[in-house]
Amino acid sequence: MTTPFRPVNSVSLPATPVVCNPPGDLAVGARGIVKAFGVGDARTLALKGADFEASQGELHLIVGPSGCGKTTLLSVLAGTLLSDQGEVNLFGTRLTGLSASEVTRFRCRNIGFIFQQFNLIPTLSLVENVSVPLLLNGTLRREAEAKATERLRQVGLAGRERQLPTQLSGGQQQRVAIARALVHEPRLVICDEPTSALDSLTGHQIMELLSTAAKAPGRCVLIVTHDPRIYGYADRISVMEDGRVTHVHAGVLLSSFIHSENRS
Amino acid sequence: MFLLALKMLLGDRAKYWMLVGGLAFSSLLMTQQYSVFQGLLAWTTSHMRNMRASIWIVESRVDQVNETKAMRDTDVNRVRSVEGVDFAVPLFQGVLKARTADGADKMIQMIGLHSGTLYGRPPHMIEGDISQLRLPNSVVIDTLAAEVTRLGSGVGRPLKVGDVFEINDREARVVGICKTERHFFGYPYVFSSYDQALQYAPRQRKMLSMILAEPKPGLDTAVVAQRIMAETGLRAFTVPQLEASTLRWVWTNTGIPISFLTTIVLGFVVGVAVCGQTFYSFVLENLRNLGALKAMGASNSLLAGMLLFQAMIVGLIGFGIGIGLTALFGLTIAQSGQPPFKANAVFVFQSMAAVLVICALAALFGIRRVAKLEPAIVFRG
Structure with missing residues (x-):
């Protein structure tokens, strides 16, 4: 379930975000990201010079109304979409300076993905699904499956390794997706609406897992969401509107933002 | 990852079996049709394997072993006189009528x-004894004449040595049964002496169909x-030359190759299409799954x-x-012979290659699609 979003500052939107209390070392940095889709009259600017920062050890939410560019920004930060302008820096590596194959290798080693629709391969067992990132990184199958089994145990799916994703509930599938995203110990975990397809209780259980994952040393969890029920798990929330990050809430301001959102 | 790729495919049972x-x-169509075609081509040259001569001499306008344009009997002596010819003998070959068990007439290949x-x-x-x-x-x-065609009026069983039947209303007594390679026309072989064959065949001015010759040892x-061609004006073939000439004649004068090749090509096209x-x-x-894999690296x-x-x-399973x-x-x-x-081992491998080409082409369409796929697709709703 999604909640209509109201910006905190409804009077004027600053060109650069209001940043409050950045916590640790920089994990993700983006400056002046511009991304357009289509050509000619159909050309649409999805990102209009967006700036973004996230630190290591934090769970960072990106929120905003539909069409504001959240998913596009997430795709650019994850290196799955090339921006037209701007720079992306992940853990000290300038992503925009890498070749396509280098970006692919970087993603493979350093980023874990959790998708809204889980994107588990339906014909593979849970353990095979979870071992995919390890296999992509060159781990041998036996070792990969051992690690995947351990990850499944950690997300509460011990003993179900050989089942197929279709035999699981939505929440359980998302747990498998989390296990898959974390199995190769990535430094950045990218989540696209991880709770939108789940009920409230399951959504909270999933967020507990992600919140714990974000506390791992040197890791950062980025979540794009419409779901105000999970705002309470965030260390920081970046608010996007019209292709830019307009506000960043942390600390005391974060609590007041969450409070105001929940009231609305 | 390749094992997982295989599981992805096997998991979609409908598509896998399709x-x-x-x-x-496609493989069946290509290999079966090619084997039948090869068999048919082999039948066109079966005379050469059933009669095994080193040099085949025919009238100057004859292009293939199944064609006869009669020569003069004296042509045998002309060939014998060519230097290097060890011996040369006349041969009659013609299609005659014989009486079958049920009283009907059946064509035979008289040699x-x-x-x-x-x-x-x-x-x-x-x-029996050929002599x-x-x-x-x-x-x-x-054996075709003895068992399948059931020659011999009133016999009512496969012919045996000692049985009698009629060829062109003349008595023919079976003194032996042989095994031959089947002929393109499908007629059973009946061998007799040259002089006897001329008695069975309707009389014509010239009766000599072919001359078989052997070169002197070491030549x-x-x-x-x-040399025979140069000195007699007749056409002389070695076995490979006659085989090639006969096959060339079949390729250029009949619709058989086109018909079979069309089916073989259709088999390939159907394979590519399906x-x-x-x-x-x-x-x-599986685009979303492939996109997810691409996003994951x-x-x-x-x-x-x-x-x-x-x-x-x-491809390999389907081909198998x-x-x-x-x-x-x-x-x-194999029992009936028709x-x-x-079968041809080389063509089996060629068919396998063709099937793998089909698979490569099929994969190519998918590969192009996946290569253009943006991994960011997985973030879209």
Whole structure:
């Protein structure tokens, strides 16, 4: 379930975000990201010079109304979409300076993905699904499956390794997706609406897992969401509107933002 | 990852069986039709294997072994006089009528051998004695004549040595049964002496169909054949030359190759169409999964390899089933001998290559699609 979003500052939107209390070392940095889709009259600017920062050890939410560019920004930060302008820096590596194959290798080693629709391969067992990132990184199958089994145990799916994703509930599938995203110990975990397809209780259980994952040393969890029920798990929330990050809430301001959102 | 790729494909049972079925059908069509075609071509040159002569001399306008334009009897002596010819003998070959068990007439392939040497006699005698062809009204028949055609009015069973039947209303006594390779026209072979064959055949001004010759020991057959042509004006072929000329004649004068090749090409096209469409639809259905793999760090080359691997595996399975069905067809018809069937190891490998090409083409469509796929697709709703 999604909640209509109201910006905190409804009077004027600053060109650069209001940043409050950045916590640790920089994990993700983006400056002046511009991304357009289509050509000619159909050309649409999805990102209009967006700036973004996230630190290591934090769970960072990106929120905003539909069409504001959240998913596009997430795709650019994850290196799955090339921006037209701007720079992306992940853990000290300038992503925009890498070749396509280098970006692919970087993603493979350093980023874990959790998708809204889980994107588990339906014909593979849970353990095979979870071992995919390890296999992509060159781990041998036996070792990969051992690690995947351990990850499944950690997300509460011990003993179900050989089942197929279709035999699981939505929440359980998302747990498998989390296990898959974390199995190769990535430094950045990218989540696209991880709770939108789940009920409230399951959504909270999933967020507990992600919140714990974000506390791992040197890791950062980025979540794009419409779901105000999970705002309470965030260390920081970046608010996007019209292709830019307009506000960043942390600390005391974060609590007041969450409070105001929940009231609305 | 390749094992997982295979599991992805096997998991979609409908598509997997559609692919395997399409490729098996395609393989069956290609190999079965080619084997029948090869068998048919082999039948066109069966005279040469049933009569085994080193040099075949025919009238100057004859292009192939099944064609006869009669020569003068004196032409045998002209050939004998050519330097390098060890011996040369006359041969009659013609299609005559014989009476079957039920009283009907059946065409036979009459071969008249030189009675002195019996040069050109069939290689495998099953029963009887070929030398008895020198006796009056005697013939050696092949197993097709004895068992399938059921020659012999009133006999009512396969002919045996000692049985009598009629050829052109003349008595023919069976003195032997031989095994021959079946002829393109499908007529059974009946061997007799040259002089006797002329008695059976309707009388014409010229009756000599062919001359079979042997070069002197140590001489090159092709050179002697060339010399015969130069000195007599007749046409002389070595075995490979006559075989090539006969096959060339079949290719250029009959619709058989075009007909079979069309079917073989259709088999290939059907394979490409069915396999390509099914595999592409498999790729499209898995686009989100492939996009997720790409987002997680699977390179284009890895995904291309996975798709190619999937396609090749179904290709080999489909080909295996197809070639198995072709072999089954070959074994089933081996009893009756019809239609002709001649399996060819080289073509089996060529068919396998063709099937793998089909699979590669099918995979190519998918690979192109995946190569253009933006991994960011997985973030779209």
